[in-house]
Amino acid sequence: MTFVLAEHQYGKAESRLVRVYRDTPRHEIRDLTVTTALRGAFDAAYLDGDQSAVLPTDTQKNTVFAFAKQVGVGAVEDFGLALARHFVADVEPVHGARVELEELAWQRVVVDGVEHDHTWVRAGQEVRTAAVTVDASGEHVVGGLKDLVLLKSTGSEFAGFLRDGYTTLADAHDRVMATSLDVRWRFAGTDVPWDETYAGIRATLVEQFATRHSLALQQTLWHMGTAVLEEFEQVVEIRLKAPNKHHVAVDLTPFGLENPGEVFVATDRPYGLIEATITREDPPPAGEAWRASAGLA
Template identity: 70%
Template sequence: MTARLHAHQYGKAETRVVRILRDAPRHELRDLNVSTALRGDFAAAYLDGDQSAVLPTDTQRNTAFAYAKEHGVSSPEAFATLLARHFVDDVGPVTGARVDVEEYAWNRVLVDGVEHDHTWVRSGQEVRTASVTAGADGTTVVAGLRDLTVLKSTGSEFRGFLTDGYTTLAEASDRVLATSLVAQWRYAGTDLDFDGTYARVREVLLTTFAAEHSLALQQTLWQMGEAVLDAVPEVVEIRFAAPNKHHFLADLSPFGLENPGEVFFAADRPYGLIEAVVVRDGAPDAGDAWTRSVGAP
């Protein structure tokens, strides 16, 4: 049998970096989970055990901590860009780098109705994400979020679908629509107000989900993607994965009770998984920036 090493990369996964800015009475907090992956000609390490071109994963971890101190964390996208460009530009054997960052949100604790300067409480399950791919041909920034759980109690239907001998689902003209959204969007450049742009995209996603009447979750994803591209010119592509968090009417008839759409059973599995990609006309291809694309939560 003849075998060959087809592809390879290596890195340090899930380095937890918490950066606290203490240079004023009101402290600032950024809580990150950083993963790095380096690409280049490292075949000798795999085939012969020759580590002479390998920058240890331990060094990659240390670099993340040092950069958090030296450069701060203005946003996960900016931090990931700094790290990725450093590995490509400053480490000789490295020809490409990918840096994935998750940011965990914290809200300030209120004391007598006033935000406390240095105490926070973890905010929900939603996680902000950033992926930066750097190479000789440039840098691509992909931002996003996951576990953004949203629900609307009306304004959604699902009718007119294909049926066969195995179909039992009844048509619904007024149903609960809920999902735990995963979204990633690709920016047109790297010199952006990432925090401000992230907030705008998130706001558009939520307001569109709330305001637009939904004929199906598929249509809702298209409406959200189109709205983001219309409202945020910095975004050239957005990808979604949306599990349909089904809510079924609970049968209260055995108890002599009617249930006009008021009490539901929330089923966690199995679930429909709806995915979509919405691209601005004329947008350049993203290359391998989507290697770790959105998928099921």
């Protein structure tokens, strides 16, 4: 039998990086997790154990920390592009590079009504993500967020669904709808105001969830995705994943009590998982933009 080494890549996953700026008495902080993955002529390492073309994953980790000082850490997309461009341009065996980034948000502590110069508390309900791919097909950036937990106590239905002999679920015309959003969006280019765009997309997603009367979580995802594409012309594709965090009304009749949608048990599993990919009619090619490494971003 003949075997062929197909797709392969290697890198350093989840380097924890905290960059503090101390140029003034008022410090700034960025908190990232960075994964790097290199693609190229590394067949000999797999087939023969020949490491002569392999840049160690430890070197990739060191590059992340050195670039945090040399290049600086602003928008995560810019930092990812700087790293990926370096690996492709400066490391000869590398034909392509993927950098996945997560960012945790911090908020300044307020003391006596004044923001403190060098103390923070963890902030933000979600983790910001970015994935940058640089190879022969071009430069591709995927922004995103995950673990954005949303809940609405009304304005949601689920009824008229298909039934068979195993169906026990009743129609619901007024229910709690909750989810933990995992959303990725692909940009057409790299000339983007990253931080402002991230804030705008997040606000659009939340607004649609809040204001759109939902007949199903599927319908809600469609309107969230199309609203982002309508408002942000740089975004050409959006992928949404939403677990349905079920809230089940508790039967209080054994205690002589009514429960008109006021007391629930929140279940964590099993859960419905709703997914959708929405694109513009003729989006530019994605290349390897969606080919994951650690898959964290």
